[in-house]
Amino acid sequence: MQPIRLGIIGFGTVASGLVSILATQAHGSRAKIAQTFTIQKIAVRDLSRPRVVATGDIPLTDDPFELVQDPNIDVVVELMGGTTLARDLVEQAIRNGKHIVTANKALLALHGNELFALAEQQGVQVYFEAAVAGGVPIIKALREGLIANDIDWLAGIINGTGNYILTEMKKPGAVFEQVLAKAQELGYAEADPTYDVEGIDAAHKLTILASLAFGIELAFSRVYTEGISQVSADDVRFAQAFGYEIKHLGIAAKEPSGYSLRVHPALVTKTVLLADVNGVMNAVLVHGDQVGATMLYGPGAGGAATASAVMADLYDLGRLWQAGTSHFVPPLGRYTADLKATATILNIDEIHTGFYVRCLVEDHPGMLAAISQTLADFDISIEHLHQEPISHDDQANQALLAFTTNKVREATFNLALAKLEALDGMLGKINKIRMSDF
Amino acid sequence: MQPIRLGIIGFGTVASGLVSILATQAHGSRAKIAQTFTIQKIAVRDLSRPRVVATGDIPLTDDPFELVQDPNIDVVVELMGGTTLARDLVEQAIRNGKHIVTANKALLALHGNELFALAEQQGVQVYFEAAVAGGVPIIKALREGLIANDIDWLAGIINGTGNYILTEMKKPGAVFEQVLAKAQELGYAEADPTYDVEGIDAAHKLTILASLAFGIELAFSRVYTEGISQVSADDVRFAQAFGYEIKHLGIAAKEPSGYSLRVHPALVTKTVLLADVNGVMNAVLVHGDQVGATMLYGPGAGGAATASAVMADLYDLGRLWQAGTSHFVPPLGRYTADLKATATILNIDEIHTGFYVRCLVEDHPGMLAAISQTLADFDISIEHLHQEPISHDDQANQALLAFTTNKVREATFNLALAKLEALDGMLGKINKIRMSDF
Numbered sequence: 001m002q003p004i005r006l007g008i009i010g011f012g013t014v015a016s017g018l019v020s021i022l023a024t025q026a027h028g029s030r031a032k033i034a035q036t037f038t039i040q041k042i043a044v045r046d047l048s049r050p051r052v053v054a055t056g057d058i059p060l061t062d063d064p065f066e067l068v069q070d071p072n073i074d075v076v077v078e079l080m081g082g083t084t085l086a087r088d089l090v091e092q093a094i095r096n097g098k099h100i101v102t103a104n105k106a107l108l109a110l111h112g113n114e115l116f117a118l119a120e121q122q123g124v125q126v127y128f129e130a131a132v133a134g135g136v137p138i139i140k141a142l143r144e145g146l147i148a149n150d151i152d153w154l155a156g157i158i159n160g161t162g163n164y165i166l167t168e169m170k171k172p173g174a175v176f177e178q179v180l181a182k183a184q185e186l187g188y189a190e191a192d193p194t195y196d197v198e199g200i201d202a203a204h205k206l207t208i209l210a211s212l213a214f215g216i217e218l219a220f221s222r223v224y225t226e227g228i229s230q231v232s233a234d235d236v237r238f239a240q241a242f243g244y245e246i247k248h249l250g251i252a253a254k255e256p257s258g259y260s261l262r263v264h265p266a267l268v269t270k271t272v273l274l275a276d277v278n279g280v281m282n283a284v285l286v287h288g289d290q291v292g293a294t295m296l297y298g299p300g301a302g303g304a305a306t307a308s309a310v311m312a313d314l315y316d317l318g319r320l321w322q323a324g325t326s327h328f329v330p331p332l333g334r335y336t337a338d339l340k341a342t343a344t345i346l347n348i349d350e351i352h353t354g355f356y357v358r359c360l361v362e363d364h365p366g367m368l369a370a371i372s373q374t375l376a377d378f379d380i381s382i383e384h385l386h387q388e389p390i391s392h393d394d395q396a397n398q399a400l401l402a403f404t405t406n407k408v409r410e411a412t413f414n415l416a417l418a419k420l421e422a423l424d425g426m427l428g429k430i431n432k433i434r435m436s437d438f
Numbered sequence: 439m440q441p442i443r444l445g446i447i448g449f450g451t452v453a454s455g456l457v458s459i460l461a462t463q464a465h466g467s468r469a470k471i472a473q474t475f476t477i478q479k480i481a482v483r484d485l486s487r488p489r490v491v492a493t494g495d496i497p498l499t500d501d502p503f504e505l506v507q508d509p510n511i512d513v514v515v516e517l518m519g520g521t522t523l524a525r526d527l528v529e530q531a532i533r534n535g536k537h538i539v540t541a542n543k544a545l546l547a548l549h550g551n552e553l554f555a556l557a558e559q560q561g562v563q564v565y566f567e568a569a570v571a572g573g574v575p576i577i578k579a580l581r582e583g584l585i586a587n588d589i590d591w592l593a594g595i596i597n598g599t600g601n602y603i604l605t606e607m608k609k610p611g612a613v614f615e616q617v618l619a620k621a622q623e624l625g626y627a628e629a630d631p632t633y634d635v636e637g638i639d640a641a642h643k644l645t646i647l648a649s650l651a652f653g654i655e656l657a658f659s660r661v662y663t664e665g666i667s668q669v670s671a672d673d674v675r676f677a678q679a680f681g682y683e684i685k686h687l688g689i690a691a692k693e694p695s696g697y698s699l700r701v702h703p704a705l706v707t708k709t710v711l712l713a714d715v716n717g718v719m720n721a722v723l724v725h726g727d728q729v730g731a732t733m734l735y736g737p738g739a740g741g742a743a744t745a746s747a748v749m750a751d752l753y754d755l756g757r758l759w760q761a762g763t764s765h766f767v768p769p770l771g772r773y774t775a776d777l778k779a780t781a782t783i784l785n786i787d788e789i790h791t792g793f794y795v796r797c798l799v800e801d802h803p804g805m806l807a808a809i810s811q812t813l814a815d816f817d818i819s820i821e822h823l824h825q826e827p828i829s830h831d832d833q834a835n836q837a838l839l840a841f842t843t844n845k846v847r848e849a850t851f852n853l854a855l856a857k858l859e860a861l862d863g864m865l866g867k868i869n870k871i872r873m874s875d876f
Contacts, residue, residue, distance in 0.1 A: 135584075141579070141734075146573075290743060291746045295733075309729075312583055312586055315585050
């Protein structure tokens with residue numbers, strides 16, 4: 001049988017993991033699938049750089065366009081990242097009739113609609129299990145395993161760096177900047193941590209999950225994205241006292257008036273399993289109309305874990321290849337024409353959610369009454385409350401006040417917040433964090 | 439396009455759930471898959487019984503053999519349960535060239551080797567996503583999503599009834615018999631709870647998971663099976679004090695000298711996510727050589743949840759049907775000839791594990807020394823220890839003693855246990871529970 005000929009673009013940790021896996025599984029996988037694979041060529045950025053895995057007689061090139069034009073390559077495995085050059089390469093590869101396997105969430109979140117449509121037109125497949133939650137087979141679960149469900153909502157911890165930072169913030173005396181520095185030292189966070197810390201990476205992934213869940217076109221630009229840099233150790237501590245953990249979530253929910261797509265820190269009840277997902281681990285909680293709540297958990301990054309997802313895509317492709325069929329599961333579970341193109345995505349102002357609030361106030365008896373009354377004017381009630389006098393001498397008569405509210409329209413809450421900030425005795429800006437309601 | 443014609447055997451909660459799903463998805467699923475389904479006939483036990491779902495003009499019969507012989511049925515969906523009649527029916531259906539979708543773990547655990555071989559010979563597929571952990575797509579995850587991994591071990595909470603009982607046992611004053619009665623009242627446990635409580639149902643499921651994980655033939659008769667009826671509220675309490683939860687686990691592990699397949703209560707460290715899986719929920723933690731630890735969680739039972747897994751199998755089958763291919767994923771991930779038929783399954787005596795021990799002793803200063811010395815003679819050391827004087831007047835000078843040990847060969851531990859039971863001052867039988875080591 002003719003092996004499937006792979007061209008790999010990029011040679012970072014995931015590609016290295018894949019080359020390692022293929023070294024033992026390219027020809028040794030007969031028991032699992034009667035299809036072999038061969039690496040035809042690898043495109044690298046710098047030919048002179050030393051490699052962490054042996055490449056044997058696999059030719060390397062520093063011109064990735066060689067691969068997408070090579071008639072002897074059947075599948076392009078895009079592991080270079082980025083959204084400009086990668087987009088050109090993937091598009092050309094599809095036009096040249098090559099199947100695509102990619103781990104590039106940014107590329108798909110931004111340009112997936114065009115790329116998937118083009119692939120459908122060209123009769124080739126685009127697989128991307130590795131793009132969300134690394135080794136966790138969440139794409140397959142949403143697209144195939146839970147296919148009989150209308151998904152009501154999903155909520156995921158889909159950025160390991162962010163989850164590591166929030167986990168470390170639970171330690172007494174933790175300070176965001178120091179925890180971030182430690183994450184960088186350990187290699188969990190990039191030198192420029194913006195993508196992880198500000199939620200952009202999670203928003204890319206949420207975009208993909210939401211399309212799979214709801215059958216809507218990819219809508220990255222409509223995802224509300226808020227990072228974790230405003231979460232303080234006090235917030236983590238107060239949240240825990242109220243019975244919650246703070247997690248950086250990607251949430252996609254079907255609401256009566258549209259879809260809510262958002263990435264932000266959120267208080268998660270400790271009784272929910274998602275609250276116990278710590279460190280660099282990822283987890284996605286999915287609620288389907290038939291199945292109820294189900295969760296997939298595992299490593300969201302790492303060369304070997306992510307490569308194992310890429311390899312699973314190759315096995316899937318291998319079976320189609322063997323069968324000589326072009327009847328495959330569409331990338332987003334629906335054919336392009338059946339994706340909802342005009343889905344209403346709610347503005348963050350329109351969502352209904354509970355809030356956690358932390359503020360610094362003058363510590364006098366009337367303060368709480370003033371706050372309660374201001375909230376009551378907007379029909380907002382306080383659920384949990386915690387007040388803590390500041391112990392430093394120079395801040396006597398000050399207190400940290402934290403409370404949670406019932407569910408309220410965000411726009412309404414923001415009006416109330418403006419009134420609170422204008423109250424006599426309110427010192428500085430108020431910090432708010434949304435509550436999750438599952 | 440010709441619809442796939444289904445014959446459903448059995449009309450309990452899962453079949454009712456499936457009929458409900460098909461009522462909306464049989465023809466309305468074009469966006470997900472360009473294949474329709476039609477229910478040709480349903481075989482029921484008693485024609486006169488009222489149905490919880492409308493069957494419209496679907497013919498019912500009380501002769502299931504009608505279905506397996508009907509040339510107008512393409513797929514037999516076996517949801518009747520049992521291992522005798524169900525076996526005959528499934529075997530005949532396969533011989534008649536029909537694909538099978540089943541939720542019957544007992545059937546597969548006991549007769550899967552023959553049935554899968556026959557299906558392979560006949561060129562038909564046997565799907566069984568619903569057989570393990572209900573709505574959770576664990577079969578697909580092991581067979582496809584994690585296919586690039588050599589699975590080192592897996593551990594699952596795969597019986598919701600057992601997990602419900604152990605969760606309830608955490609409540610102060612809980613007594614096993616009362617908790618079981620409550621589970622029966624709520625419909626979580628059968629009138630005859632043996633299959634759930636004694637671990638037989640979990641052993642059926644573990645058999646299937648182990649074959650998928652390791653590529654070995656189904657070996658139900660070699661699974662060590664121990665129930666939860668010996669777990670007391672004291673054990674649950676002591677385990678928690680030591681930092682553990684007691685869970686009824688199905689464990690399949692690759693050991694240096696063979697495979698260990700076992701179902702028994704186990705102490706799980708509280709820091710492991712599996713320890714937080716409560717109530718009737720199921721979860722399977724899988725450790726692969728590439729991916730590391732990953733876990734799938736969700737409802738293990740319930741009509742709609744389980745039916746959604748059956749429906750996912752039908753969608754998979756629909757795609758093959760559409761493609762007109764018989765190149766499909768083999769039921770256990772490997773072709774029959776490639777399954778290890780002579781895999782060594784370890785006897786429970788041969789495993790190495792830590793133990794939790796609870797015993798009633800005379801409360802005098804020399805007792806602990808005697809116990810420690812007896813254990814030391816077998817090179818066993820105590821890790822945690824908790825001693826509690828009995829407070830009833832008539833049992834003065836007695837104490838409950840609980841401790842955990844290091845890892846030791848089970849056969850060795852049993853020798854030590856016999857010596858402990860023979861000690862002066864040891865009152866009655868000693869209770870032991872294995873520790874999980876992940």
